[in-house]
Amino acid sequence: MNKIKKLMTLLLVLVMAVSMLGACGKSEGSSEDTSSTTDTPDTDATAEPEEQEDMAEITLMVMSLGAMGDGKDAVEEGINAITEKEINTHVTLQYVEVGSYSQQLNLAITGNEKVDLCLTTPIPQSNFTALIAQNQLMPLNDLLPEYAPDALAEVGDLIKGTTVNDNIYAIPNYRLLSSSYYIIARKDIIESLGLTDTFNNMTSWSDYEKVLQAITDKGEISGIGNNDTDGSILSFPNANLDTDSFADFTAFDNLGDGYKLIGMDADGKVINYYASPQYKATIERVHSWYEKGYVFKDAATTDQASENLIKANVTASIVKLAELGVETAMKGNSGYDVVVKKLVSPSVTTGATTKFDWAIPVSATEPEAAAKFLNLMYTNKDICNLLAWGVEGRDYVVENGIAKYPEGVTADTVAYHTSDFLYGNQFLVYPWEGDAASLREEQKAELEKAEISPYLGFTCDLTNISNELTAISNVIGEYKPGVESGSVGLEEYDAFIKKLNDAGAEKVVAEYQSQLDAWVASK
Numbered sequence: 001m002n003k004i005k006k007l008m009t010l011l012l013v014l015v016m017a018v019s020m021l022g023a024c025g026k027s028e029g030s031s032e033d034t035s036s037t038t039d040t041p042d043t044d045a046t047a048e049p050e051e052q053e054d055m056a057e058i059t060l061m062v063m064s065l066g067a068m069g070d071g072k073d074a075v076e077e078g079i080n081a082i083t084e085k086e087i088n089t090h091v092t093l094q095y096v097e098v099g100s101y102s103q104q105l106n107l108a109i110t111g112n113e114k115v116d117l118c119l120t121t122p123i124p125q126s127n128f129t130a131l132i133a134q135n136q137l138m139p140l141n142d143l144l145p146e147y148a149p150d151a152l153a154e155v156g157d158l159i160k161g162t163t164v165n166d167n168i169y170a171i172p173n174y175r176l177l178s179s180s181y182y183i184i185a186r187k188d189i190i191e192s193l194g195l196t197d198t199f200n201n202m203t204s205w206s207d208y209e210k211v212l213q214a215i216t217d218k219g220e221i222s223g224i225g226n227n228d229t230d231g232s233i234l235s236f237p238n239a240n241l242d243t244d245s246f247a248d249f250t251a252f253d254n255l256g257d258g259y260k261l262i263g264m265d266a267d268g269k270v271i272n273y274y275a276s277p278q279y280k281a282t283i284e285r286v287h288s289w290y291e292k293g294y295v296f297k298d299a300a301t302t303d304q305a306s307e308n309l310i311k312a313n314v315t316a317s318i319v320k321l322a323e324l325g326v327e328t329a330m331k332g333n334s335g336y337d338v339v340v341k342k343l344v345s346p347s348v349t350t351g352a353t354t355k356f357d358w359a360i361p362v363s364a365t366e367p368e369a370a371a372k373f374l375n376l377m378y379t380n381k382d383i384c385n386l387l388a389w390g391v392e393g394r395d396y397v398v399e400n401g402i403a404k405y406p407e408g409v410t411a412d413t414v415a416y417h418t419s420d421f422l423y424g425n426q427f428l429v430y431p432w433e434g435d436a437a438s439l440r441e442e443q444k445a446e447l448e449k450a451e452i453s454p455y456l457g458f459t460c461d462l463t464n465i466s467n468e469l470t471a472i473s474n475v476i477g478e479y480k481p482g483v484e485s486g487s488v489g490l491e492e493y494d495a496f497i498k499k500l501n502d503a504g505a506e507k508v509v510a511e512y513q514s515q516l517d518a519w520v521a522s523k
Helices: 002-029 072-086 098-110 128-133 143-147 149-162 187-192 196-200 205-218 277-291 306-311 326-334 367-377 381-389 439-449 463-485 490-503 505-521
Strands: 056-064 089-097 117-120 180-186 262-264 270-272 317-322 338-344 357-359 397-399 402-404
Touching: 056 098, 056 367, 072 089, 072 367, 072 381, 089 098, 089 367, 117 367, 128 357, 128 463, 143 149, 143 367, 149 367, 180 187, 180 326, 187 196, 187 338, 196 205, 196 338, 205 277, 205 317, 262 505, 270 505, 277 463, 277 490, 306 317, 306 326, 317 326, 326 338, 367 381, 463 490, 463 505, 490 505
Parallel strands: 056 089, 056 117
Antiparallel strands: 117 357, 180 317, 180 338, 262 270, 397 402
């Protein structure tokens, strides 16, 4: 028994000795002298470097404006060469045609498909207000200050336009938001008809009709096409183009309404824009143009954007909201030189800031990585130019600060070429050939001096009128293309207004007015 006790005692001593040696090793490892760690390696001093986090994978859903061709993969490679190093993130670009973008975005979000960043658009079903009303966008209050602070700093007070009930839901594209309405026409057609002076000196729709008549008489192309895929020829969400004289046109704040239902009268009261005398006068003019053969016959049904109609030699002119430098943008997207006539310039409104935004859907699986990429989109010049113009050397070259197609490449053959106002910070994108190298500075100066709407930051909470807006959206989808393209008789306009009222238009107007009054009172 004593032998057993002695053996147990010996074992205990050995255990204690080993423990003490281990303790000595750790103590030395934490001191400046680590030379005596050979027998008992110091796990702290010899630890492997901390493993890098797994690379995040994000998908951007973007509305396709321009030439995608087969060049997207190389653009992705260029982007990922930056993002994988800078933010440990791999980016996939998912471009969707204009006509199906809204449907695809909604299906992706409701179906929990892989979309981590999405572009909001002026199209009702994918606009900022509608996506919020459907609870499809993630609040960004916590994400942006931590992961995209530089992007927030860039847009400054414009973030008010995408803030609803103190929640930030998107970042506006940082661009010249003080856009203007223009008549845009193919330069070659205007010149070939001897109409250059006529066009440049226009002061009224009557003058413009002379141009449309001359184009129509030649019989090769329609005089004017739709400015959007909803059939609209002259009807816009924030401007009255109803008078004959351009000088009498007026603009208003539509309070961010994506359905074009909301307007404001001269006294600042909310109205149903479709029921206004200004709207009716506008569609009466368009109907008369359609009857005279000026208007593209398929304007009510085409799913093609206006740039594509010009590119396809379908129409000679359009009336469109655009920015300073529109001539170059149109040539880049259509392949044709154009001439323009400025009509009216709306103030910077909530609607302007929410026209094209970047948001993180509620279904996003990598919101932090998405926010990090947003930060690059607003601060990294290489990212912005890759997304806008493609791969330098293949899709464009830069000379004296101006981007242009490489020798032998045209708008028809370029592998990748989109629009410069879609991707974060337009002021970081090279001006395109035809513009001055100073264009971005000029645009930024124009933005800084632009008139700001007193209602910037107001966004209506649509919760109480969601059912009415669904019904109204259906009515608009049924009537608007025909009415605004001029392809149906004016009796259809009367039916349109009746259906809108039946769907609850008056309730929607009253809700906007009530919330606007409360918002103004709180300031």
